[in-house]
Amino acid sequence: MSAVPVSPAAPVDDGRPKPVPGAARDRRLKLAALRLALLVALLAIWQVASLGAPPFVLPSPMRVWEAWTTLVASPTFWKDLGVTFERIVTGFALAAIFGVVVGLVLGASKTLGEFFEPVLTLITTVSSAIWAIFALIWFGLSNWTTIFVVFMTAMPLILTTVWQGTRTVNADFVELARTFRMSQAQVLTKIYLPTILPLFFSSARLAFGFGARVSLVAETLGASSGVGVRLKQAADLLQTDQVFAWTLTLVALMLALEALVLKPLEARLFRWKKQAEAS
Amino acid sequence: MSVVKVQSVSKWFPRRDGESLHVLQNIDLDVPEKAIVAIVGASGCGKSTLLNIIAGLVTPDRGCVFLNGVKASAFEDWRSLTYMxxxxxxxxxxxxxxxVAFGLEAAGVARPERRERVTETLALVGLSGFADAYPHELSGGMRSRVALARSLVTRPQILLMDEPFSKLDPSIRTQMHDEVLRIKELMGMTIVFVTHDVEEAVVLADKVVVLNPRPGRVRETQEIRLPYPRDPLSPDVAEQARLLRRSL
Incomplete structure (x- = not known):
C-alpha cells in the first residue's frame, strides 16, 4: 500500500512488476514469425495433398486463389455477401435487444424467472437445423427465415448470460444508490448495466459467431440469394474451388471483424479492469 | 435545535424460525447541529441498524426519527444526508x-457544475492528482478518500458514517480522522459516526453513546470535552476511553 499523497504528482505504486518494453516487443515479433511459419507450412501441406487428389475433391491453393479473384470480380459477390451480412446482423441485433431486456426483467423478478425457466431450456435444446425447417414452413423463401434462425440461436445465449449476470450485481452498490435516492431506472443503468456489460460482451461475441455459422445453413434451406445459396450451388456443381473461396472469404471477414471492431471495442469498454485479468 | 432526533425507537427483525429478533429497544438519541456523535458498541448491538433507520433505509417498528425537526416519514430533503x-x-x-460524480448524478446536477464540484471535492480530500485513476490503482487510504469525497460532493448537512475506516492501517486511520475533523470544520456538517473502537470515538466525537447488545439499548451517554485536535495516545484520551470501555 502506498502512502497517502502529499503532492499531486506522486506516482501510484501498486507493487506490481513493471513490464520491460523491449522484451514485450521481442516476444511479439517472435510470435508473428511463428504464425507466419505455421501459415506457410499449412499452405505447403495443402499443396502437396492437392497433387494426389482430383480438383473437385481438393483444389490446389493456386486454383482456389484464381477462383477467389474471379469470385470477387463477379457482379453478385458483394450483393450476396451484403444480403447474408444484413440477415445475420438483423437477427443478432433483435436477439441482443430481446435478450438484454427480457434477461433484466427475469433477473429482477424471481417469480417470473422461475416461471419462464423451462421455456428457455426448451428453446436451447432445439437444434438450429430444426429451427431452420420451422422457419421455412412459417416464412418460406424470405429474409425472415434466416433472421429467425439466427435469432433463435443467438437469443437464448444472450438472455441466459444477462439473466445470470443480474445475480452477480453487488447488493452493496444497489444500497449505495439507494442512499443517494437514485430512481429504479438510474440503478438499472448505473449499477446493473455496467456489471453485466463484460458478461454480455463475451456472450454476444459467441452468439454472433454461432449466428453467422447457422445463417449459412438456413440460407441453403430457405433463401434464394446469399452466401449459403452460392455455397450450395457450388457444391451441387462440384465447384469445390468456389466452396473454398467462399470459406476463405468468410474466415477473413470474421478475423477482420475481431481485429478491427471487437478487440478495440473491448479494450475501450473494459480498460477499468486490472491488467492482470487482461493479460 | 437537534438535527437528528431519535425518539424511543424499537426494531425487531423476523427470524427464519418464525420468532423475531429484538434488535433495538427504546433508543433515544439527540444530535445537535454541527456536532459529532459517536455510537459505540460491540458487534450485533444494532448500531448499523440504527444508522439505517436514521438514513430512512429501514423503518422502525416503534418510535420515530426527526430530521431538522421534521418527522422522517414527512421529510423530503434526503439528499442533504449522505452515508459512508x-x-x-x-x-x-x-x-x-x-x-465522486455518482453522488451528483442522482441529484440531477448539470454536467458543467458537476465537473466543477467534483474537482473541488477531490482537491478537498487531497486527491487532485488521481482524478482519472481507477479504484484498483489506488491504495486503501486513497480509496477511502474517494469514498469520503463522494459523500461530501453533495454538500450534505448530515453525514452518517458506519465504521468507514475500520479496515485501514492504524496510521492511515489517524490521518483520515484528521481529515474528517478538518473538513467538518470547513463545511460545518453534523456527523453521526458508528464504531466499535472506543479510542476512535473519543478522538472524534463531542458526544459518545454506548449501546449494549441483545436487544440494543443505550447504556450510557458521555460528553467528551477535550479540546481538538486530540492525540489518540494522550493520557486524557486513554482515560476517557477507559471510562467508556467499562460500560461496553
Missing part, C-alpha cells in the same frame, strides 16, 4: 472523478 459505509463501495468501472 464500512467498505468504500467504489464502482470499479468508474474513475475517481466518476465515482
Amino acid at each position: 459505509f464500512q467498505e468504500d463501495r467504489l464502482l470499479p468501472w468508474r474513475t475517481a472523478t466518476q465515482n
